[in-house]
Amino acid sequence: MVQKKNRPTVAAKPEVAAGPKRRGRPRAYAPDVAIGQALALFRKGGFAATSLDELSQVTGMNRPSLYGAFGDKRALYIKSYQRYREDYTVKVLEIFKADIDIRERLRRFYDAALDIYTTGDTAPRGCFAVMTVASDAIADPEISALMRENFVELDDAFSWCFRTAVTRGELPETIDIPTLSQLASATLNMLSIRSRAGVPRAELEAFVQKAVGLLCQSPA
Amino acid sequence: MVQKKNRPTVAAKPEVAAGPKRRGRPRAYAPDVAIGQALALFRKGGFAATSLDELSQVTGMNRPSLYGAFGDKRALYIKSYQRYREDYTVKVLEIFKADIDIRERLRRFYDAALDIYTTGDTAPRGCFAVMTVASDAIADPEISALMRENFVELDDAFSWCFRTAVTRGELPETIDIPTLSQLASATLNMLSIRSRAGVPRAELEAFVQKAVGLLCQSPA
DNA sequence: TGATTTTCGTACCGTCTCGCATAATATAAA
DNA sequence: TTTATATTATGCGAGACGGTACGAAAATCA
Numbered sequence: 001m002v003q004k005k006n007r008p009t010v011a012a013k014p015e016v017a018a019g020p021k022r023r024g025r026p027r028a029y030a031p032d033v034a035i036g037q038a039l040a041l042f043r044k045g046g047f048a049a050t051s052l053d054e055l056s057q058v059t060g061m062n063r064p065s066l067y068g069a070f071g072d073k074r075a076l077y078i079k080s081y082q083r084y085r086e087d088y089t090v091k092v093l094e095i096f097k098a099d100i101d102i103r104e105r106l107r108r109f110y111d112a113a114l115d116i117y118t119t120g121d122t123a124p125r126g127c128f129a130v131m132t133v134a135s136d137a138i139a140d141p142e143i144s145a146l147m148r149e150n151f152v153e154l155d156d157a158f159s160w161c162f163r164t165a166v167t168r169g170e171l172p173e174t175i176d177i178p179t180l181s182q183l184a185s186a187t188l189n190m191l192s193i194r195s196r197a198g199v200p201r202a203e204l205e206a207f208v209q210k211a212v213g214l215l216c217q218s219p220a
Numbered sequence: 221m222v223q224k225k226n227r228p229t230v231a232a233k234p235e236v237a238a239g240p241k242r243r244g245r246p247r248a249y250a251p252d253v254a255i256g257q258a259l260a261l262f263r264k265g266g267f268a269a270t271s272l273d274e275l276s277q278v279t280g281m282n283r284p285s286l287y288g289a290f291g292d293k294r295a296l297y298i299k300s301y302q303r304y305r306e307d308y309t310v311k312v313l314e315i316f317k318a319d320i321d322i323r324e325r326l327r328r329f330y331d332a333a334l335d336i337y338t339t340g341d342t343a344p345r346g347c348f349a350v351m352t353v354a355s356d357a358i359a360d361p362e363i364s365a366l367m368r369e370n371f372v373e374l375d376d377a378f379s380w381c382f383r384t385a386v387t388r389g390e391l392p393e394t395i396d397i398p399t400l401s402q403l404a405s406a407t408l409n410m411l412s413i414r415s416r417a418g419v420p421r422a423e424l425e426a427f428v429q430k431a432v433g434l435l436c437q438s439p440a
Numbered sequence: 441t442g443a444t445t446t447t448c449g450t451a452c453c454g455t456c457t458c459g460c461a462t463a464a465t466a467t468a469a470a
Numbered sequence: 471t472t473t474a475t476a477t478t479a480t481g482c483g484a485g486a487c488g489g490t491a492c493g494a495a496a497a498t499c500a
Contacts, residue, residue: 021497021498022497023446023499024444024445024496024497025448025495025496025498026446027447028448045268045356045359046266046268046354047269048268049267049355049356051486051487052487052488052489053486053487061448062448062449063489064490064491065448065449067488067490068446068447069447122359126353130350131354131355133354133417134350134353134416135265135266135351135354136266138343139265139342144418148414148417151413151414151419176430179430179433179434182431183403186406186407186410186431189406189409189410190402190405190406190409193350193353193354194368194371196353196354197358197364197367197371198358198368199368207399207402210396210398211399213399214399214403242468242476242477243467243469243474243475244466244467244474244477245465245467245475246467246477247477247478248478271456273456273457281478282478283458283459283460284460284477284478284480285477287458292458293458293459443498443499444499444500445496445498446497446498447496448493448494449493449494449495450492450494451491452490452491453488453491454487454488454489455486455489456485456487457487458483458485458486459482459483460483461480461481461482462479462480464477464478464480465476465477465479466475467475467476467477468474469472469474469475470471470472470473
């Protein structure tokens with residue numbers, strides 16, 4: 001189902017953080033960088049299809065180091081997810097700070113999402129949370145709870161957008177904020193899935209343009 | 221990540237189809253039944269996390285029989301997907317035949333989807349197509365094309381619903397059918413993901429109720 | 441310099457993976 | 471009964487899997 005023949009002989013850069021002089025042999029890797037590389041690999045194939053050998057290769061860490069630094073595969077997966085979440089949270093907060101109207105805000109939101117979803121060295125990767133839910137990893141109660149949390153947070157983010165729009169007088173007070181927010185989340189899910197399925201970004205952007213118009217039209 | 225210790229000692233029922241007297245030893249399984257069982261297992265864990273041993277157990281077929289009947293794991297996966305598609309197509313066509321208005325039709329559509337998404341011996345399974353896209357299987361060009369096809373077909377189904385509604389005078393001719401259809405597909409994706417993540421069906425049904433109202437309101 | 445601490449890197453364990461070779465079994469046809 | 475056919479059942483094999491034991495290496499500290 002997936003080729004595993006490459007041997008890139010990657011070597012992670014040594015730690016840059018000038019610190020309080022750690023005692024033993026210095027690490028040959030930067031934990032942050034390694035997590036980022038692991039995340040990229042997990043986003044490609046998901047939990048089950050990603051082997052420790054591959055993770056070892058892309059991070060440049062050998063398996064024992066990987067284990068010592070992050071724990072087992074599951075722990076590394078969760079840490080990767082947390083990194084993913086932190087990364088896009090930064091982008092979302094940026095969009096929240098901007099002084100723009102609801103339509104522009106939603107457009108930027110979806111554009112930022114498409115930036116994330118369409119990255120990938122070979123093909124678009126979609127949303128890590130959606131991938132996780134759609135995998136066997138969802139059988140794990142802790143991971144399952146994490147994912148539900150993620151979706152609620154997303155709904156809340158959209159709710160904030162719509163609420164702010166009402167406050168600013170851009171939308172009437174009669175709008176159904178919870179439903180609109182979940183519909184906005186649904187749109188995000190759809191973008192994630194279709195981008196990963198190979199639908200061209202331009203096509204998805206065109207849809208976003210029209211969908212935002214529909215979501216932001218005043219109710220009759 | 222997933223337990224694999226059960227040994228149910230399942231035995232598939234022998235072929236019932238009275239036919240033209242096949243020549244050799246009769247099959248101990250019904251291919252249709254076996255595919256259904258394989259589908260159920262694939263829907264649980266996805267492609268990578270589902271082993272041939274497990275498939276062998278749930279179908280009651282030993283691995284060589286499995287291989288002889290359906291080909292390798294990938295072929296069996298594709299056949300399972302086709303079965304999945306046929307199963308829900310039957311339900312969709314039934315909803316299409318009914319003489320009902322757009323809101324009721326969409327509600328039934330989503331209810332039928334939730335029936336599928338929430339089935340599963342231990343937990344809800346979500347949508348098989350979404351699972352496939354979110355897995356490493358999407359790297360396979362044939363499977364990838366199959367999935368895009370699936371999404372277009374879904375959009376078309378919703379388009380038919382909205383077009384019919386306009387014809388029946390339930391919605392104005394000014395509505396944006398393509399966008400509404402994709403938004404309806406997005407809602408379906410969201411239901412798939414959240415059901416698999418463990419969000420209670422009642423909660424999702426409440427959302428459907430309101431979402432249908434929003435999708436079917438006349439544009440201002 | 442020598443002791444201590446931390447990490448690296450090789451090599452390995454037991455298990456599971458997919459796929460298949462081979463033989464036994466059960467039916468229909470001759 | 472014999473032959474041909476089609477399936478079942480056992481089980482092997484080469485490799486990949488997640489995880490770890492152990493000693494070498496590289497730094498600080500005394």
